Amino acid sequence: MTTMQTTAPARSSRTPFLVELYRSALGKKYVMAITGLIFMGYVLAHMLGNLKLYQGAEEFNTYADFLRRLLYPIMPESATLNLMRVVLVIALVLHVVAAAQLTAMNRKARPERYRSKRDFVAADFAARTMRWTGVIVLLFVIYHLADFTWGWVNPAPEGASIYERVVASFQVPAISAFYLVANLALGVHLYHGVWSLFQSMGWVSRRFNHWRRMLAVGFTVVVIGGNLSFPIAVLTGIID
Amino acid sequence: MNLTLRVWRQAGPDAPGRFETYEAKGISEDSSFLEMLDTVNEELVAEGEEPIEFMHDCREGICGTCGLMINGRAHGPELGTATCQLHMRTYSDGDELVIEPFRAAGFPIIKDLVVGRSAFDRIIEAGGYVTVDTGSAPDANLTPVPKETADLAMDAAACIGCGACVAACPNGAAQLFTSAKISQLNVLPQGQPERYQRTLGMVEVMEEHFGSCTNMGECEAACPKGISIDFIAMMNKDYRKATFAGRKAG
Numbered sequence: 001m002t003t004m005q006t007t008a009p010a011r012s013s014r015t016p017f018l019v020e021l022y023r024s025a026l027g028k029k030y031v032m033a034i035t036g037l038i039f040m041g042y043v044l045a046h047m048l049g050n051l052k053l054y055q056g057a058e059e060f061n062t063y064a065d066f067l068r069r070l071l072y073p074i075m076p077e078s079a080t081l082n083l084m085r086v087v088l089v090i091a092l093v094l095h096v097v098a099a100a101q102l103t104a105m106n107r108k109a110r111p112e113r114y115r116s117k118r119d120f121v122a123a124d125f126a127a128r129t130m131r132w133t134g135v136i137v138l139l140f141v142i143y144h145l146a147d148f149t150w151g152w153v154n155p156a157p158e159g160a161s162i163y164e165r166v167v168a169s170f171q172v173p174a175i176s177a178f179y180l181v182a183n184l185a186l187g188v189h190l191y192h193g194v195w196s197l198f199q200s201m202g203w204v205s206r207r208f209n210h211w212r213r214m215l216a217v218g219f220t221v222v223v224i225g226g227n228l229s230f231p232i233a234v235l236t237g238i239i240d
Numbered sequence: 241m242n243l244t245l246r247v248w249r250q251a252g253p254d255a256p257g258r259f260e261t262y263e264a265k266g267i268s269e270d271s272s273f274l275e276m277l278d279t280v281n282e283e284l285v286a287e288g289e290e291p292i293e294f295m296h297d298c299r300e301g302i303c304g305t306c307g308l309m310i311n312g313r314a315h316g317p318e319l320g321t322a323t324c325q326l327h328m329r330t331y332s333d334g335d336e337l338v339i340e341p342f343r344a345a346g347f348p349i350i351k352d353l354v355v356g357r358s359a360f361d362r363i364i365e366a367g368g369y370v371t372v373d374t375g376s377a378p379d380a381n382l383t384p385v386p387k388e389t390a391d392l393a394m395d396a397a398a399c400i401g402c403g404a405c406v407a408a409c410p411n412g413a414a415q416l417f418t419s420a421k422i423s424q425l426n427v428l429p430q431g432q433p434e435r436y437q438r439t440l441g442m443v444e445v446m447e448e449h450f451g452s453c454t455n456m457g458e459c460e461a462a463c464p465k466g467i468s469i470d471f472i473a474m475m476n477k478d479y480r481k482a483t484f485a486g487r488k489a490g
Contacts, residue, residue: 017484025452026443026479102452109345109412109451115248115259116338119312121319122457123410130454196455202477204470 025105028098033197035091035098040194040219042088043186047226053239057163064162096138103131126192133189140182147175170234179231187224194219241267241333245280247292248340249352257349259338262292269329273316274299274306276328293352301325301464304400307407308353309340314404314462322402322464342407346414346449357403359449360417366445367438368421370430383429396424398465408462411451416459418446419475420467426478436482443479 021027049067052060070080120128146152147169148162155175156168170176194216198204233239243264250257262284267276274296281291297305306323310316316326331337341349346359385393397420405416422442425431431438453472460469 020486021480021483024443024479024483025447026476027483029452029476030480102454105447106411106413106451106454109449110343111345112343112349114309114312114340114343116246116309116340117312118410119317120410120458121313121461124456127454127456128410192455199453199455199469199473200476202473202475202480204473204477206470209470 022098025102028102029200031094031098032102033200035095036193036197038087038091039095040190043190043223043227044219047223050230051226053163053166053230053233057161060163060166061161092138092141096134099131099134124192126188127196130189130192133185136182136185137189140178140185143178144182166230167234167240170231170239173235176231176235180228183224183227186227187220190220190223191216241269241328241331243267243276243331243334244336246336246338247353249292250341250349251351253348253350267328269327269331271328272299272324273308273310273326273328274324293350293354295354296324299324302400304402307342307355307402307404309342309407311338314342314407315402315464319461320464320466322400322404325464342403344403344406344412344450346412347403347406355403357401360401360403360414362449363414363418363442363445364421366441367434368425368442370425371434372430385428389427393424393427396420396427396467396471399424399463399467400465402464404462404464405459405467406450408458409451409453410456410458411454413453413459414446414450415453415472415475416463416467416469418442419471422475422478423471426474435478436485439475439478439482440486443475 021030049063052063067081068078072080075083126133143153147154148165151165154160154165154169155172156165160168170179195212198212230239245262245264246259247262248257249260262280264276264280267279271279274294277292277294284291295305295307297303299306301322301324304322307315308323310323310326315321315323316330318326318330339353341347341353342355343349347355347357349355399417399420401417401421403414403417406412406414409415422439425438426435455469455472457469460467
């Protein structure tokens with residue numbers, strides 16, 4: 001055996017901690033978890049804000065305007081909103097790139113697949129389909145932005161308010177169907193992701209471990225339940 | 241009882257493998273899975289054929305040598321059971337059993353159902369020990385260890401290194417093995433001096449050979465010793481701290 005060091009191996013002091021962490025697969029899982037937490041905060045706020053649809057056009061459009069003027073006049077108009085968008089885009093890129101790198105590593109770790117059919121015990125549907133539900137959500141997000149944020153594919157006439165855009169879009173059954181499917185995929189993704197991030201972050205304690213799955217289920221039901229209600233409310237005429 | 245076996249046969253590490261079908265006749269339901277294979281092998285030898293190579297040693301469920309993928313489950317369908325402790329009463333007359341070796345890049349097939357698990361030794365070499373002074377043994381109870389801590393360390397130390405966690409993991413990851421081997425030392429006072437160096441070293445070598453964890457829990461279900469994936473979370477936490485500490489030391 002070689003001589004022992006009693007401290008951690010010396011590393012280049014110029015390598016920042018986060019870069020050093022990202023080099024390992026464990027570190028990439030931290031990136032998946034932290035960016036996942038950012039998205040959790042975002043989808044919850046997004047759903048809660050959109051509940052204003054039920055209060056009518058004026059309330060909803062005022063809310064949209066409030067978002068654009070967040071922290072105004074300390075910040076220039078739309079600046080806070082754009083800053084949040086930048087954070088979300090960076091988080092998205094990191095989440096997807098880390099996932100792709102980890103997937104490549106895992107493919108390499110089992111070059112010869114099992115020939116017989118696997119009989120999974122603990123690995124549930126959600127855990128095994130993360131990359132597919134992730135891809136569905138990603139494609140949906142792009143469409144969703146083109147629909148409501150940029151308005152490229154929105155059926156409402158030019159100059160329509162955001163409330164009119166939402167209603168016009170969801171009145172098309174195909175758009176509503178895509179929205180519902182994508183949100184179910186997001187729900188499946190959250191069901192595993194919210195639980196999984198506790199493991200990846202090393203948040204473990206015998207006192208709260210059993211709450212982790214309940215939190216994942218509760219969070220998923222609240223966010224996806226709210227989201228699913230919007231197109232259904234438009235299609236059934238509750239919102240018009 | 242009579243069974244139909246579909247067994248993976250492979251002449252050597254680089255030889256092409258294939259399934260061969262064997263009839264296991266007159267098997268006692270009190271025999272273990274490995275004894276069933278012994279019976280089949282005796283017939284094969286009597287017919288002048290090559291016996292099926294498989295891994296085994298203590299046959300008491302404590303050494304971690306045996307390990308087969310049986311009908312898509314590492315160590316077969318019984319929870320908390322190594323292949324040698326799996327008994328034929330688990331199955332019914334006429335069942336078909338598909339038997340494959342553990343498959344992972346870190347576990348190359350040597351022959352038939354035998355795989356090399358030296359990658360686990362490489363992980364242990366990277367820090368799975370404590371460095372102690374030679375000389376006379378210290379007094380017992382010189383270092384107080386709380387009961388809960390001792391129990392936790394013992395839970396981790398139950399790992400027999402069979403590799404079922406890697407075999408069962410859809411990603412071919414060795415997180416359960418590595419975290420158990422790290423935690424059994426990292427939770428004890430004796431493991432503290434080398435705690436972070438151990439964690440960094442063992443994780444680095446683990447990632448050279450195996451995949452990454454997606455927290456599916458399949459390893460925990462396959463583990464013959466019921467090792468908890470809590471240890472994986474503990475390893476992740478120590479790895480974060482070790483990386484941070486490593487930078488400060490550098």
